Amino acid sequence: MALEDYRSDMEMCCRCSICKFVPLEKLKEKQHSYVCPSIARYNYHTYSGGGRMGMGIAMLEKELEYDEKLLEVVYNCQMCGACDISCKYAMDMEVLEPINEIRIKCVEDGHTLPVLDSVINSLRTQGTMIAGSKARRGEWAAGLEVKDITKQQAKVIYHAGCRVCYDKDMWKVAKDAVKLLKVAGIDIGIAGESETCCGGRAYQMGYEVDFLNQAKKNMEMIKKSGAEILVTGCADCYYAFKVLYDKFDLKGNLEVLHITEYLARLIEEGRLKPTRKVNVKVTYHDPCHLGRLGEPYLHWEGKPVPGHIRIFDPPKEFRRGTYGVYEPPRDVLKSIPGLKLIEMDRIKEYAWCCGAGGGIKETNPEFAGWTARERIDEAESTGAEAIVTACPGCEQNFRDAIKENGSGLKVYDVVELLAKAIEKGGH
Amino acid sequence: MALKRELYQALEDVVGQENISEAAVILGSYAQRGRPRFEAVTLPKTTGEVQAIVRLCNRFKLQFKASSTGWGAYGDAGGPGVVKLDLRRMNRILEINEKNMYVVVEPYVIYAQLQAELMKRGLNCNITGAGSNCSALPLAAHQGIGHLSVSGSYGERNQLALEWVTPDGDIVRAGSLGSIGQWWCGDGPGPSLRGIIRGNVMPMGGLGVYTKAAQKIYHWPGPATFPIEGVSPHYRPSQIPPGFMIRYISFPSAEKLSQAAQKVGEAEIGFILMGFNPGMISANIATNNNEDLAYLKQFTESVQGPGFLIIMAGNSPRDTEYKKKALQQIIDEHNGQPLEAVEDPQNAGGFMWRFIRVTSSIREVARASGIFAGEVGGTDVFPLMHQYILRSSPVKQRYIDEGKLLADGTDPFVQSVEHGHAGHAELLIRFNKQDPESMKVAGEIAQFANKTAIEGHFGVPGHAWGDAVHNQYGPHTSNYHKWLRKFKKTFDPNAASESTNYITADD
Numbered sequence: 001m002a003l004e005d006y007r008s009d010m011e012m013c014c015r016c017s018i019c020k021f022v023p024l025e026k027l028k029e030k031q032h033s034y035v036c037p038s039i040a041r042y043n044y045h046t047y048s049g050g051g052r053m054g055m056g057i058a059m060l061e062k063e064l065e066y067d068e069k070l071l072e073v074v075y076n077c078q079m080c081g082a083c084d085i086s087c088k089y090a091m092d093m094e095v096l097e098p099i100n101e102i103r104i105k106c107v108e109d110g111h112t113l114p115v116l117d118s119v120i121n122s123l124r125t126q127g128t129m130i131a132g133s134k135a136r137r138g139e140w141a142a143g144l145e146v147k148d149i150t151k152q153q154a155k156v157i158y159h160a161g162c163r164v165c166y167d168k169d170m171w172k173v174a175k176d177a178v179k180l181l182k183v184a185g186i187d188i189g190i191a192g193e194s195e196t197c198c199g200g201r202a203y204q205m206g207y208e209v210d211f212l213n214q215a216k217k218n219m220e221m222i223k224k225s226g227a228e229i230l231v232t233g234c235a236d237c238y239y240a241f242k243v244l245y246d247k248f249d250l251k252g253n254l255e256v257l258h259i260t261e262y263l264a265r266l267i268e269e270g271r272l273k274p275t276r277k278v279n280v281k282v283t284y285h286d287p288c289h290l291g292r293l294g295e296p297y298l299h300w301e302g303k304p305v306p307g308h309i310r311i312f313d314p315p316k317e318f319r320r321g322t323y324g325v326y327e328p329p330r331d332v333l334k335s336i337p338g339l340k341l342i343e344m345d346r347i348k349e350y351a352w353c354c355g356a357g358g359g360i361k362e363t364n365p366e367f368a369g370w371t372a373r374e375r376i377d378e379a380e381s382t383g384a385e386a387i388v389t390a391c392p393g394c395e396q397n398f399r400d401a402i403k404e405n406g407s408g409l410k411v412y413d414v415v416e417l418l419a420k421a422i423e424k425g426g427h
Numbered sequence: 428m429a430l431k432r433e434l435y436q437a438l439e440d441v442v443g444q445e446n447i448s449e450a451a452v453i454l455g456s457y458a459q460r461g462r463p464r465f466e467a468v469t470l471p472k473t474t475g476e477v478q479a480i481v482r483l484c485n486r487f488k489l490q491f492k493a494s495s496t497g498w499g500a501y502g503d504a505g506g507p508g509v510v511k512l513d514l515r516r517m518n519r520i521l522e523i524n525e526k527n528m529y530v531v532v533e534p535y536v537i538y539a540q541l542q543a544e545l546m547k548r549g550l551n552c553n554i555t556g557a558g559s560n561c562s563a564l565p566l567a568a569h570q571g572i573g574h575l576s577v578s579g580s581y582g583e584r585n586q587l588a589l590e591w592v593t594p595d596g597d598i599v600r601a602g603s604l605g606s607i608g609q610w611w612c613g614d615g616p617g618p619s620l621r622g623i624i625r626g627n628v629m630p631m632g633g634l635g636v637y638t639k640a641a642q643k644i645y646h647w648p649g650p651a652t653f654p655i656e657g658v659s660p661h662y663r664p665s666q667i668p669p670g671f672m673i674r675y676i677s678f679p680s681a682e683k684l685s686q687a688a689q690k691v692g693e694a695e696i697g698f699i700l701m702g703f704n705p706g707m708i709s710a711n712i713a714t715n716n717n718e719d720l721a722y723l724k725q726f727t728e729s730v731q732g733p734g735f736l737i738i739m740a741g742n743s744p745r746d747t748e749y750k751k752k753a754l755q756q757i758i759d760e761h762n763g764q765p766l767e768a769v770e771d772p773q774n775a776g777g778f779m780w781r782f783i784r785v786t787s788s789i790r791e792v793a794r795a796s797g798i799f800a801g802e803v804g805g806t807d808v809f810p811l812m813h814q815y816i817l818r819s820s821p822v823k824q825r826y827i828d829e830g831k832l833l834a835d836g837t838d839p840f841v842q843s844v845e846h847g848h849a850g851h852a853e854l855l856i857r858f859n860k861q862d863p864e865s866m867k868v869a870g871e872i873a874q875f876a877n878k879t880a881i882e883g884h885f886g887v888p889g890h891a892w893g894d895a896v897h898n899q900y901g902p903h904t905s906n907y908h909k910w911l912r913k914f915k916k917t918f919d920p921n922a923a924s925e926s927t928n929y930i931t932a933d934d
Contacts, residue, residue: 011860012797015459016789017496018560021539024786025662028652029547030520030540043470043515044448045497046456054456069450089660090789092716093797308833308859309795315717322658349659 003056003105006098010053012310018090019049019083022350032345032378035082037353037371046073049083049095056098059105066111074106075113076367079204079358080288085321085349092310092318096293103206112206115363120207123214127196133166138192140164140171146178147189149225154189156181157227158259159241161234162197163392169399170392176419177233177259183422184271188231191221198232200240200289205359215240215250222254229255231262233415235287235391236357238325239294246297258290260390260414264328267335274421277338282412283384284330284341285375285398286351287391292321321349329390329414336421342382352378354394361397372401376409386410388417430466430510434487438469438510441479446470446516457511462503465492465511472516474590474598474638481636481923482596484510490925493636495534495562501631501892505927512636520544521639522610529587531610531641538563539784543652551647553579556853558788565642570628570889572806572851574782577692577700577843579645581806583625584845587613587641591624594635594919602641610641623914626929627907628803628889633929634918648742653780660714663777670741672751673779675708675766676758677734684733685813685841687761691737692809692847694757696750699738699782700843702852705730706836708766710791711781712774719794722768723836731764733838738779791855795833798860800869801853802876803889809850813841815885816852819876823856831868833857851889892928 021027022035034040039048046055055073058064077099084096106112122131140160147154158178164170181188199214218241222230232238235258242256257265266272286292298319302312326348333341346352355361355371376398379387387409389395398411430438430449439447448454449467458464466489471477477493484491493512494502504511518535525548532541538552539559545551555561556573565571566589571582579585588602588610599605601620603612613621624634654665678684684702691697701707709722739754741747757763769778781787792799804816816839823839826832839854856872858865873890877899880888887900887907901908908930916932 011460012793014498014789014793014797016498016558016560016793017537018789021537021560023659023662024539024559025655025780025784026659027539027543027784029543030536033540033543043446043513044453044456044468045513045515046453051456054460055452057460058452058455064451064455067451069448070452073452085659090787091794091797308857308862308865309716309720310797311716311720318715320660320714322661324658326658 001097001101003098003101004060006094006101007057007060008304009093009095010056010098012091012093013050013053015050017048017050019087019095021086022346023086023089026350028345032352035086035346035350035352037080037355037374038077041367041370042076047076049087049099052077052099052102053095056102059102066109071106071111071113074102075116075359075363077358078288078353078355078360078371080353081293081321082288082350082353085292088318088320094318100204100206103204104208107206107208113363116205116359119359119362120202120205120210123197123199123202123210128162128166129197129201130162130166135166135168136193137165137195138190140174141178141190141192144175144178146182148192149189149227150191150194150221152189153226155187155227156189156229156231157222157225158188158190159195159198159230159232159237160190161232161237161392163396164233165195167392167396170395173392173413173415174233177415180263180272180415180419180422181231184266189225189227194221198237198240200236200244201359203240203244204357211244212248215245215248219245219250219252223252229257231257231259233259234393235290235294236393239289243293243297258294258325258328258390260329260332261325263415263418264331267332272422274336274418275423276421278336278417278420279338280386280417281340281342281384282333282386282388282417283344283379283382284333285344285354285379285387285389285394286326286348287389287394288351288353288357290390291324291326291351292349294325295319295321295323324349332414332418333388336417339417342384344378344382346378354389354397356393356397361393368397369401369404372397373405376401376407380407380409384409386412388412388414390414431487434483434489435467437483438467438480441476441483442469442471446472457503457513459500459503462500463506465504465509466507468511468513470513470516474592477512477592477636477638478596478598480510480512481592481594485595485921485923488921490923492632492925494632495564495567496537496560498557498561501928505925509925517638523548523550524610525550527611528644529611529641530644531639532563533639534562534564534567534637536563537561542784545644546647546649547651549647550644551575551579552642552644553581553585554785555582556785556788559785560789564637564640566625566629566637566640570806572842572844574699574701574785576851577697577846580643580845585642586621587611587643589613589624589640590638592636592638594924595921626911627887628891630926631892631928633924633926634915635924648740653783655780662780664780667776667779670744670747671779672739673737673769673775674754675734675736675769676763677730677732677766679732679762681733681813681817683761684735685810687757687763688735688841688843689809689847690757690761691754692843694753695846696739696753697737697843697846698740700735701782702733702735702841704733704836704838704840707791707840708736708769710794711778711787713790716794726766726768727836729766729768734766736769736782738782792857795835795857796859799855799857800872801855802873804852805880805886805888806844806849806851807886809843809847811885812850812852815880815883816841816854818883819879820854822872822875823854826868826872831858831862831865894931894933897930
């Protein structure tokens with residue numbers, strides 16, 4: 001697909017502005033009613049989903065020259081997909097896909113940001129998006145006694161992800177995840193030093209070719225391992241393996257699960273029994289890539305039916321965020337004795353982004369921090385002691401924002417809290 | 428043309444560097460396809476900033492145009508030399524006065540936000556039929572007639588005091604605000620400016636900038652928040668609040684429909700009453716276009732003729748009982764027939780909330796093809812407006828038969844305003860905007876509606892904007908267009924307030 005393929009989608013935009021707000025049926029108060037960080041921060045219509053549709057058409061029509069401001073608009077977006085979901089409450093059109101294609105076009109035309117080039121260079125040379133990282137990729141798993149899938153067969157692969165592997169503060173989450181799976185008796189393995197980036201963020205930054213190269217490498221290794229299930233601890237990786245790899249027909253029969261999905265399943269099956277009390281009042285932040293963007297990819301090929309209504313032959317199903325992963329992380333939290341879960345105003349398909357996605361953490365840390373602060377304020381307003389999430393990217397960004405601005409709010413991964421609730425031996 | 432550096436710097440001094448842009452990528456997104464671009468876009472935060480921008484435009488002989496949420500091409504520049512004021516940063520609810528039942532808002536508060544805040548306090552507001560995504564400023568969203576107008580009136584009638592930056596940069600505080608600094612009255616003490624400021628259908632950004640306004644609000648007998656569950660787009664309430672009921676009733680003839688609607692008004696039982704056709708009901712429930720077509724077929728086959736959608740909201744069990752009985756009697760007396768799918772417990776709550784929050788107008792007008800048109804009738808006594816729309820609407824079927832429009836249930840819709848005190852009617856058309864023939868039809872339908880209105884003495888409809896249309900109606904309507912031009916000249920001596928969609932001072 002290319003930007004041109006989404007011309008008719010972009011032309012459908014009627015500039016109604018619903019892409020800027022949470023779905024209006026769900027709006028419960030003025031505060032926390034905006035859904036798109038980009039328009040909320042920068043205010044010009046251009047930064048909204050609708051504004052970006054107009055920009056895409058103008059680029060196709062060659063009405064816009066590449067300049068600094070164009071690139072600033074293009075890259076000041078977390079690619080969180082909130083605009084896409086709010087729009088599709090009412091409309092039959094793609095929004096996030098053309099926004100992604102705009103970035104791909106920028107890269108193809110040789111116009112991008114130097115910092116992104118440096119990140120991609122790291123991917124090309126070191127297999128990770130964490131440029132300049134000093135740690136060794138598999139070091140987090142030291143002492144875990146877990147299978148190395150490049151040498152041994154395992155039914156399940158745990159993919160830790162770049163953000164965990166290269167951040168010592170995140171190692172505990174990955175260790176806990178593996179320990180929990182082992183407690184449940186899962187035949188688990190990791191790729192250790194051989195694990196490389198999923199490539200998902202590269203795709204969302206517009207580097208399609210690099211993403212595809214990375215995806216092919218990963219799938220080659222996974223296929224060789226003979227594993228049937230891949231479990232990710234990171235929402236970005238989940239989106240890449242489950243949705244993007246499928247989009248490009250690379251996933252095959254591999255079952256992709258987020259760790260929270262797997263843990264919820266194991267709890268339901270009685271293979272994990274949270275019995276220890278964890279007395280904490282928490283609120284749950286839905287990571288964009290696990291929630292609204294985590295629903296399965298829908299393959300479709302067809303053409304529009306001529307006439308006065310936009311329908312297709314065969315009928316096209318749009319991904320509207322309906323089938324994202326919303327309940328499993330909540331189910332895990334609800335299974336923990338003593339834990340009290342309080343919901344924020346913006347949840348599930350219309351959750352406010354943590355701010356780190358789409359390359360923003362790298363290109364515009366100030367904007368990433370601003371977006372995180374908005375979420376932290378929202379979490380604090382619930383009266384919760386902690387914000388819990390299921391993505392290391394979100395966790396890092398929240399921690400950075402709290403460190404910079406101060407807040408008593410703690411940040412946890414769902415896995416960490418479950419680990420506290422599981423006695424040694426699984427019950 | 429680029430702005431003079433002196434002016435750009437002066438504008439930047441007013442709003443700050445972040446809040447002015449003349450970058451091509453920014454300007455492009457404020458011009459709908461093929462329309463002229465603004466010279467710069469500004470994002471003022473206060474009335475003082477708006478005033479300063481307006482004064483600078485006057486001084487440098489440029490035009491300006493303000494808009495809030497900006498749906499529709501009215502907010503676009505009519506030609507070169509126009510500076511945009513995007514009022515997005517003026518987004519505060521300034522006061523909710525529960526005791527005196529009014530609210531004061533800035534232009535970028537949307538109806539959904541306002542309604543949500545009001546419901547927490549047992550109050551509600553009228554919402555423009557275009558949807559709760561539109562500005563809640565009672566002067567921003569066209570006439571402001573909507574689903575709730577049967578019980579919650581509309582913009583012109585609800586508007587109270589306001590703050591207005593005139594086209595030449597004065598700040599006028601109209602109504603009680605101007606004399607005693609309070610918001611509760613739009614007309615004084617002192618002379619009222621309401622007619623001058625609003626005209627028939629609002630100046631559409633062509634007579635200065637409205638920066639704050641108060642409006643009347645109403646009692647809400649429902650819960651503080653509607654108990655909506657599910658994931659988009661499959662939202663519906665877990666339960667229908669006590670006292671609420673929804674029905675769609677079709678009638679054997681348009682005459683019976685009109686009589687029944689008037690009876691509903693006399694009985695004062697309607698919380699919402701909209702004379703929707705089956706196409707608007709199907710668009711409301713359908714989550715995509717394919718579903719829409721399927722529901723349209725089902726509903727069209729299930730109705731006996733034109734109908735209305737009614738939502739009732741009881742204030743007490745006795746009130747609810749009265750309303751139910753009254754409606755049943757009206758249905759019986761006018762041979763009405765319910766559309767069962769609407770009151771089906773699986774559907775009723777979802778329908779109800781979508782109509783109360785007015786979330787589905789986008790589905791109804793834009794989902795089919797991204798564009799819609801038609802005619803926006805006037806506001807006069809209910810039977811007159813009903814007659815007008817019936818006389819002007821058959822042309823739609825002709826174009827449907829010719830394949831130039833979507834066959835979406837050809838009935839226009841007519842609605843009751845203030846419990847039948849007045850009525851309002853519209854005719855919606857949807858079509859493929861890539862088809863030049865269909866685009867032409869949109870203009871032809873509007874022209875046919877104008878001819879019908881003038882020849883039938885139906886008054887000036889709500890779609891009268893721009894010089895040509897006002898010139899057409901004016902001579903038949905007390906030469907009102909000459910008055911509009913006098914207002915324009917008087918308040919806008921430098922023609923600084925861009926008024927392509929209102930009226931220009933040129934005779």
